[in-house]
Amino acid sequence: MSGSRATAVLTALLVLALPGCRAAAADPVQAAPAGTTSAQPAPAPAEPVVISTDPPLGAVDVDPVTPLRVNAGHGELTAVTVTDEDGVVLPGGLDADGTTWTAAADLGYDTSYTVTASAVGAGTPAQATGTISTVRPRTLTLPTVYPEGGSVGVGQPISVTFDEDVTDRAAVERQLRVTSTPAVTGSWSWLSDRTVHYRPEQYWPAHTHVAVDVDVYGLDVGDGVHGQQSEHVEFDVGPEKVAVVDAAELQLRLYVDDQLVRTMPTSLGNRANQTPTGTYVVMGQSRHYTMDSSTYGVxxxxxxxxxxxxxxASRLSNSGIFVHAAPWSVRDQGRRNVSHGCLNVSTADAGWFYENFGRGDVVEVAGAGPALQVWDGFGDWNASWADWQAGSALATPAA
Structure with missing residues (x-):
């Protein structure tokens, strides 16, 4: 190699070796020192277990139908005990994952309940103790439902009567339910501060099954009065039985499922004691009965x-209208009105009516005296459908 070429090669090698000089290729990635690893984050601490109740511990004036629940957060309940002031244990149970305990019974009025619970989980276990107190009513009101069961006729309204005044009618009505098979269109209507009735728009269809729920336990019906208990009643509607009489003809015609089955001559109230015109419902029956004018003020x-x-005697109204045997007026029956307001028929016909018609069956009287009042017995059918609906506390006011 000539001297000049050797000098050029040596110079190139020295340049590559000098610090800070860059080669044509990128710098290689530096490797981690042998024997070392990447750092891992420390695990988060487990959430502590938390016990809560609904309503919360310390709550007062609690509605007794509020479902009492005990809940565990970040864990599972291991024990729950709820006792009243006498040490009586409130029944209840856990859900499938063990995080919620729910009472299986309503609470009592004016009662303090002690709740004791414990729970465990991945974090710190928990325990809780405290009390929950229910409302103290000014007084209680007991609802009575009619019919109370059994079988009735197609005209039978449902009656719910309270033994105290109801000042929040809307609150009560929201807790009333009627379920029928087949379904019907119907409405509640208030007859007084203590009585509300339900009737369909038309007579019940024959052979309807009806269930009535009055869910007023725990409910403030107004002025600090609370429902004493709830009621559930079921009854059945029998065949359609309707008796029809026109005062101009004085023949009582009895129909069963729209078929005429018997005709009875009758005598209605005389001029001084006119039988009210309207639709009656048989209220009850007595094999023997004493008619007493003093019961209605005479x-x-x-x-x-x-x-x-x-x-x-088959009672049709509170004012004393009956279908009954009147052997003394047989000669007038079918001819003229001589009774004190009742429908007089022969003993044989009265016996047939007594045996074949009953509570809830219908008697329609046309062309007689002044109109039967809605509040007289089960005079519910004497209101137009619009007027009946207007008696509901939930009715929309007319525009």
Missing amino acids: QIDAPGGYRTDVEY
Whole structure:
């Protein structure tokens, strides 16, 4: 090699070796020192277990139908005990994953309950103890439902009567439910501060099954009065039985499922004691009954007063209208009105009516005296459908 070429090669090698000089290729990635590893994050600490109740511990004036629940957060419940002031244990149970305990019974009025619970989990276990107190009513009201069961006729309204005044009718009505098979269109209507009735738009269809729920336990019905208990009633509607009479003809025609089955000559109220015109519902029956004018304000010894024993009496109104045996007026039956307001029929016909018609069956009287009032017995059908609906506390006011 000539001297000049050797000098050039040596110079190139020295340049490559000098610090800070860059080769044409990128710098190689520096490797981690042998024997070392990457750092791992420390695990988060486990959440502590938390116990809560609904309503919360310390709550007062609690509605007794509020479902009492005990809940575990970040863990599972291991024990829950709820006792009243007498040490009686409130029943309840855990859900499938063990995180919620739910009471299986309503709470009592004006009662303090002690709740004790424990729970475990990945974090710190927990325990909780405290009390929950329910509302103290000013007084209680007991609802009575009619019919209470059994079988009734197609005209039978449902009656719910309270033994205290209801001032929050809407609150009560929201807790009333009627379920029928087949379904019907119906409405509640208030007759007074203590009584509300339900009827369909038309008579019940024959052979309907009806269930009534009055869910007022725990409910404030107004002015600090609370429902004493709830009620559930079921009844059945029998065949359609309707008796029809026109005062101009005085023949009581009885129909079963729209078929005429019997015709009875009758005598209605005389001029001084006219039978009200309207739709009646059989309220009850007595094999023997004493008619007493003093029960509606006319003393026995007063003009028009009376006290008479009769057979086969089927009551149609609170004001004293019956279908009953009147052997003394057989000659007038079908011809003229001579009774004190009742539907007089022969003993044989009264017995047939007594045996074949019953509570809830219908008697329609046309062309007689002034109109039967809605509040007289089960006079519910004497209101138009619009007027009946207007009696509901939940009715929308007319525009």
